[in-house]
Amino acid sequence: MELLYEDLRTAWWALVPDPTLRQLAITAVMFGAYYLVVAFAERLSHSRNERIYRSPGFFQDVAYYFFWKGGGRILLPTAIVLSLEQPLGFLHLHLIDGLPLPVRIVCWLLASDFVGYWVHRARHHYPFLWAFHTTHHSQTDLTFATYTRVHPVEDFTGMFVGLFLALVVGISPITGAVAWLLLDFLGETSHSRVSWTFGPLRWILVTPRFHSFHHSADPAHHDRNFGVLFSFWDRIFGTAVDEKSAMPTSFGLADVKPTSLWRTIVSPFELLVQYYGPRSTLVPDPLSDSTPEAR
Numbered sequence: 001m002e003l004l005y006e007d008l009r010t011a012w013w014a015l016v017p018d019p020t021l022r023q024l025a026i027t028a029v030m031f032g033a034y035y036l037v038v039a040f041a042e043r044l045s046h047s048r049n050e051r052i053y054r055s056p057g058f059f060q061d062v063a064y065y066f067f068w069k070g071g072g073r074i075l076l077p078t079a080i081v082l083s084l085e086q087p088l089g090f091l092h093l094h095l096i097d098g099l100p101l102p103v104r105i106v107c108w109l110l111a112s113d114f115v116g117y118w119v120h121r122a123r124h125h126y127p128f129l130w131a132f133h134t135t136h137h138s139q140t141d142l143t144f145a146t147y148t149r150v151h152p153v154e155d156f157t158g159m160f161v162g163l164f165l166a167l168v169v170g171i172s173p174i175t176g177a178v179a180w181l182l183l184d185f186l187g188e189t190s191h192s193r194v195s196w197t198f199g200p201l202r203w204i205l206v207t208p209r210f211h212s213f214h215h216s217a218d219p220a221h222h223d224r225n226f227g228v229l230f231s232f233w234d235r236i237f238g239t240a241v242d243e244k245s246a247m248p249t250s251f252g253l254a255d256v257k258p259t260s261l262w263r264t265i266v267s268p269f270e271l272l273v274q275y276y277g278p279r280s281t282l283v284p285d286p287l288s289d290s291t292p293e294a295r
Helices: 002-015 019-044 050-054 056-072 075-084 101-125 127-137 144-148 152-169 173-189 199-203 208-215 232-236 261-276
Strands: none
Touching (some): 019 173, 050 056, 101 127, 101 152, 101 232, 127 152, 127 261
């Protein structure tokens, strides 16, 4: 299977040699496919709202979508990996080398999602991280494209965590590709408005209903349902919303409402001035379970 993957990748690169055009083509195909799949699912679940797909917020998300998937996340990570590969060579523990491919994929998903759960909690807990995470939470109309609504500073810090984990665990190109496709599919669909619970799968995987509570404007739902792929982390660590709760009807933040794409980039820096500037009254408490006061 790994040889087949390499053959297909080589053929694709030969067909479209320009890396920028190649990535933009992949992004356009993925965007179109997700739009159709989510539109079909939302209509079946009677949760489709056409107004959302004509809103300024949606077009902001589309801009993030094509920036990150169209190449914004490739150049910098590649440069980082190449520059740090030798200095961090001692971290190459190759923990999952030699295991069958399906086992390697499961191991990587469990390890990366466990770390991702705690990184996500940290982004809600520490004011500096929360300031940039507000870009993602400022969206009031959730769609599949909201998954990529991530501030560049937040993404940059997240890349370092992912890099260290990948070095320690050790993943092959095909392991990373399969895991990324699965994470991307669940990440994008979990930001849709589909109301299905997906039966017993909800106890294992994050569903759109499960993740909708994480974006809820209701203070009772704040700092809950942090899981990205697996929902059981929240149940294990006590951050899951009660299953019987009614689905939230409004999303976003009360104090962060960027009106343009530019504001989604600038607003976090203004929050940092509020948090750490000379007139700041914020005193971060690393032992508190509450979100920063700005919430």
